[in-house]
Amino acid sequence: MEKDSGYIFGPVPSRRLGLSLGVDLIPRKTCSFDCIYCQVGKTTDKRTENKDFYEPLEILSQLRKRLGERHPDTITLAGSGEPTLHKGLKEIINGIKKITDIPLALLTNGSLFWRQEVIDAALGADIILPTLSAGTEGTFRRIHRPHPEITLAKVLEGLGRLRNSFSGKILLEVMLVKGVNDQDHEIEALRDAITQVAPDRIQLNTVVRPPSESYATGLDSERLEQIRRFFGDNAEIIASPAPKDSLKKSWVLERDLVEMMRRRPVTAQDISSVTGESLEKINQLVEELLSRRVIEERVHEGRLYYTVK
Ligand code: SF4
Known part of the structure; x- marks a missing residue:
């Protein structure tokens, strides 16, 4: 099977990675989560089982061609589903590293690192950008609506193991949703959870684009700034980048x-x-x-x- 739209998109300006050329490895809305804030829409294939969705050699061939036309700051495994669900992730990451020395980022919901093969594959990336948006099980389920096999404890265990094995940068995204995970007690629980992951940076995000559920709304800049101060100097609010010349x-x-x-x-x-x-x-x-x-x-x-x- 081939992706109708091709595997490569952009480059697009990323709030976190500069000019980012995206590699989309997964069919649209195939994910281990069904986040209420998802901007791609509702998950239609919720799974934890990995699969050879698309042919790694075809993905690499399209990337090589696109790199002949554009020179991005970063290549990012991302897109319309969860990239760690691709069985060939390790082959794809290693293949990209053979094609180019442009830094490779893995944008992931962070839910599957309790699987050793996912950690083994991800170690080839230069930057990993997982999400962690809740410090309590109930809120984790409310915001991400995960596959039944996934619990917050498992996610934290996996992210902790990733931190112990990965020497590159971990930029942890915290997606804040008004009235769901922005209360003081939620933020305190989240800080304790984040301590177990020890990311290089904490990047605070909020709902800006149309979400999967209309009740998922964003925080105002004042509340975002209060939360940033609470997390300390290691935290930043990720804002829209300036256009690139x-x-x-x-x-x-x-x-x-x-x-x-x-x-x-x-x-x-x-x-x-x-x-x-x-x-x-x-x-x-x-x-x-x-x-x-x-x-x-x-x-x-x-x-x-x-x-x-
Ligand atoms: S993890 Fe990402 S792709 Fe999956 S539902 Fe959440 S926001 Fe959407």
Whole structure:
């Protein structure tokens, strides 16, 4: 089976990794979690069992070709599902390291490191970006709606083992959802849990783009800053990056825009920032894609987003 949209997307500006070329290894919404804040939509294949979803050699071939056209800051295993569910993860990571010395990042929900083969595969990456958003089992289940086989205790055990084996950087994302995991007692429990993982950085995030569940809303900047202070100097709020000069060229290709929207909803301003093209030009292109029903509009907290239908 092949992915219709191809395996490589971007480069896109990442809040955490600069200009990031994405490698999408997993079918859309195949994940061990079904997070209430997920911007890709509801999980349709919730699993912990790994599988050879796509052919590693084909993924590597597409990446090699794209690297001939673009030079990103980072290559990121990410996309529309959980990458550690690919049985060939180790082969793919080792293959990428043979093609290029651009730093390789693994963006993961962090739920499967209790499996030794997942740790073994991930050790080939330069940066690992797991998520940990709850310090109590009930909140963990409420926010991530995990596969029944996954518990917070297992996740913490796995992340602790990862920390002991991995010498690269671990940047831990904490996704904060208003009224779900932002209360003082939740934040205290989370801090205790994070201590077991000992990440290099704690990166605080909140719901900005249209979520899977409309009740999942973001924190305001004042509360985010209070929580950042509570976590200490090792914590930061991850904010939208400035546009990169290297992308400020005529990059507005329909294929690239559609690829971007397939992975996450974007605003016209997002597209304009990435591409350096005027809002007027972006709006024209978006109108055309809307009229052809290639994309659709979604409104979230008063902002207009575009996503692939
Ligand atoms: S946010 Fe990530 S981990 Fe959560 S359901 Fe979506 S793809 Fe899976």
